[in-house]
Amino acid sequence: MNMTDKHRLWLMFPTKLITRPIIWELGKKFEVITNIRQCSVNEEIGLVSLELEGDRDEVKRSIAWLEEQGVKVEPVEINTIEG
Template sequence: MSITVRAGAALKSLLGGSQEVQIDGTTIGEVVERLTIRERLCDDTGKLRRHFNIHVNDGEDIRLLQGLDTPVRDGDTVTILSAIAGGADVARKLWLTFSQELVDKPLIWEVAQKFQVVTNIRQASVSKDVGIVGLELSGEEDEVRRAIDFFLQAGVSVEPVERDVME
């Protein structure tokens, strides 16, 4: 029982980086189990997470069939998809360090006024001597870059946040 499993572009990592793998199984549930990605596709109750869609051959989403119990046969192609949205917005998390002479300047406000970015302070420690701010900047890539350049030119030290610091 060899089933071809295909994943959409947004899901390649589910299949270990490849876009197509061969797997055995008689139901979608078995196939998903053998992909060892069940916990990513399904929630705690074992239901398929709602932003994924699975189709057998050119058929309907399995949700409208028998869900994970939907049978598959030798030679079937199973497609796992998620919706994609497009766009090139980015979000950067940054540590900004304001020195004593900059600490009372409203630079984050200025950035929000001057550039089409959303500023979101995630963490901050500000005294009269120094200000350290964990800031998330989101918007179009070029706009975010210009906002960062503005901070740098103003003399603020800007460092990317290492993972998990603010979460």
């Protein structure tokens, strides 16, 4: 049986992607459960806290696809690397 993963992510949408329904596309394209917990959008940037659940490889592929589209994907902790 495949391993299931649950990731808590912080997505940052650049201006050009703000109006595109990317999270809907993600759910259509991949076998993952998307669960939005918080969001904030203005004319410059879109920020979304998202729980992403599914088979580990499928989650990995879906994150890679988000990044290919131009969405910045961080863990909710964001900067785990510090000075």
